[in-house]
Every structure is written in structure tokens, then in C-alpha cells.
Amino acid sequence: MNWITKVLKFGEKIKTEIKKRASKEDIENSDWTSCCKGPILKKDLEENLFVCPSCNKHHRINCKQRFNIIFGKNNYEILKTPIPADDPLNWKDTKTYKERLINARKKTKMDCGIMVVSTRINNINVTACSSDFNFIGGSVGAAEGEAILYGIQHAIENKQPFINFCSGGGMRMFESLIALSQMTRTTLAINELKKNNLPYITVLCDPVAGGITASYAMLGDLNVAESNSLISFAGARVIQGTIKEELPEGFQKSEYVQKTGFVDLVLDRKDLRENIGSILSILLKKNSDISSKTNETSEDIRTHTKAAS
Numbered sequence: 001m002n003w004i005t006k007v008l009k010f011g012e013k014i015k016t017e018i019k020k021r022a023s024k025e026d027i028e029n030s031d032w033t034s035c036c037k038g039p040i041l042k043k044d045l046e047e048n049l050f051v052c053p054s055c056n057k058h059h060r061i062n063c064k065q066r067f068n069i070i071f072g073k074n075n076y077e078i079l080k081t082p083i084p085a086d087d088p089l090n091w092k093d094t095k096t097y098k099e100r101l102i103n104a105r106k107k108t109k110m111d112c113g114i115m116v117v118s119t120r121i122n123n124i125n126v127t128a129c130s131s132d133f134n135f136i137g138g139s140v141g142a143a144e145g146e147a148i149l150y151g152i153q154h155a156i157e158n159k160q161p162f163i164n165f166c167s168g169g170g171m172r173m174f175e176s177l178i179a180l181s182q183m184t185r186t187t188l189a190i191n192e193l194k195k196n197n198l199p200y201i202t203v204l205c206d207p208v209a210g211g212i213t214a215s216y217a218m219l220g221d222l223n224v225a226e227s228n229s230l231i232s233f234a235g236a237r238v239i240q241g242t243i244k245e246e247l248p249e250g251f252q253k254s255e256y257v258q259k260t261g262f263v264d265l266v267l268d269r270k271d272l273r274e275n276i277g278s279i280l281s282i283l284l285k286k287n288s289d290i291s292s293k294t295n296e297t298s299e300d301i302r303t304h305t306k307a308a309s
């Protein structure tokens with residue numbers, strides 16, 4: 001082999017290496033991720049609560065990362081929620097649903113897509129839940145429905161507000177009607193929470209779509225959204241194709257959805273903890289400044305406070 005062949009072969013090798021795209025696994029295991037300005041160190045992103053310092057994109061985070069940010073590192077108790085039998089319809093398309101569940105559990109180290117915790121915020125005991133987009137796109141099946149119901153029941157039994165960090169693509173098609181029925185079940189459970197005069201706060205995190213938007217995500221006494229989250233029912237392309245009109249800028253983003261009245265408050269991730277704490281204090285009349293300005297008797301205040309402690 002002469003030197004020309006060697007150089008050409010080396011050139012080919014470099015070309016192949018450059019063309020080779022990183023697998024999903026490579027990206028997950030890498031120290032780097034990407035945002036508006038190209039690569040960014042995951043460590044730097046984490047230090048900024050997984051929010052890009054340049055464009056304020058709120059990157060998706062898992063349940064523990066979210067709870068650590070909102071309630072303090074490991075300052076919560078994870079509740080074990082019931083897991084119904086897997087794959088009741090014996091679903092198979094390009095893969096079996098059972099395989100998908102095995103992969104999702106391995107990837108997220110969770111039994112189902114929603115984690116429920118008992119914790120405190122602003123000295124108020126609360127029950128909270130959050131979902132992981134890496135668990136089959138944050139979709140909701142029977143197990144996720146059970147998790148929400150379990151969380152609400154825990155909140156009612158302990159007279160605590162319930163905070164729901166909602167995200168996910170909708171109801172899980174591999175469970176068909178069983179998944180769709182979770183919309184009704186969670187709605188009925190939220191009604192029970194409200195009958196008990198306990199606050200229900202939703203925090204809509206990118207992305208919230210389909211049946212999640214059409215049920216428990218929009219039923220909060222206050223619906224908060226993280227900045228720049230996608231909040232939709234049907235996808236933008238489907239809507240554009242149906243109405244045959246250009247969609248406005250920022251369509252289905254938190255700020256747009258707030259303008260159209262579906263969301264009460266849009267907040268950056270760094271402001272969630274303080275604001276949710278204050279909102280709950282106001283709703284529960286725990287703040288002495290606010291209590292003194294109301295016309296309620298101290299007996300009323302004591303009752304509210306007791307209900308939330």
C-alpha cells in the first residue's frame with residue numbers, strides 16, 4: 001500500500017466517523033447536550049435549574065430533579081403507589097407494550113410514569129406528583145391514573161393541598177379505553193379534593209397535550225405554567241391542516257395560552273417554589289398579614305389552617 005492509498009483510506013475513515021450520528025444512548029451518556037448556542041455542558045445547565053441561560057428554554061427534567069428544585073434536595077418522601085397488571089390488552093405493533101414498559105422502567109428507574117411524594121413547601125405539608133417524559137412520553141395509563149388517585153386520597157386523608165406537575169403526550173394508546181377512563185377517574189378524584197376544601201394547584205410543564213390537557217391539567221384552583229411550555233390538545237399541524245389558516249406566533253406556548261385564558265400564571269422555574277408557597281399560604285390563610293386584613297374570625301382561620309397542616 002503506497003502513501004496515496006493510505007491517505008485516501010484515512011480520509012474515508014474520517015468521513016465515516018463524521019457522518020455517524022450519535023445514538024440516543026450516546027447523547028444520554030454524554031456530558032453535553034445542545035441548545036440555542038450549540039453544545040452546553042449538562043453540569044452548567046443543571047446549575048441553572050436545567051434552564052438555558054441564553055434563551056431561557058426550560059429543558060425537560062425527571063421527577064426527582066423537579067422535586068429537588070421545588071421542595072429542596074431529598075426533602076420529600078416518595079409514596080409507593082398501586083401498580084395494576086401490565087398490558088391488559090396484550091398490545092403489539094412494531095414492538096410489544098410489555099417491551100416498551102420494560103425499557104421505560106429501565107430508563108427511568110420508576111414503576112410507572114408518575115411519582116407521588118409527601119413533602120412541605122413554605123412550612124405547609126403538601127402531597128405532590130410529577131411525571132417523567134422518558135416513561136413512554138409521559139403518557140397516562142391505568143398505573144399513572146392510580147398514582148394520581150393515590151396522591152389525591154393521601155392529600156384528603158392528611159388534609160393537605162395537592163400540587164400536580166403535569167406533563168406528557170396524553171392518554172396511552174396501548175391501553176385504549178382503559179387509559180381514556182383515567183380522564184374521568186382523575187376528574188372525579190379532584191372533585192373530592194375540592195369538596196374537602198383542599199387547594200389543587202397544577203403546574204403545566206413542557207409538554208402537556210391530549211387527554212392530560214383535557215382532564216386533570218386544567219382543573220386546578222390555579223393553573224400555573226412553566227415559561228415556554230407547549231400546552232395543547234391537538235397538534236398545531238393538525239389544526240393548521242383543518243382550519244387552513246396560518247397559526248399565530250407562539251401558538252400553544254404558555255404565554256399564548258395565558259392570553260387566551262386557559263392558564264392563570266406563567267412562571268420561570270426559578271420562581272415556582274416561592275410563588276407556589278405564597279399561593280398556598282394565601283389560599284389557606286396562613287399568612288398573618290393577609291389574615292389580619294380579612295373579615296374572617298380567628299375561628300375560621302384556625303379551621304383553614306388545621307385543614308392544611
Ligand SMILES: [Zn+2]
Pocket residue numbers: 035036037052053054055056057
Ligand atoms: Zn438555549
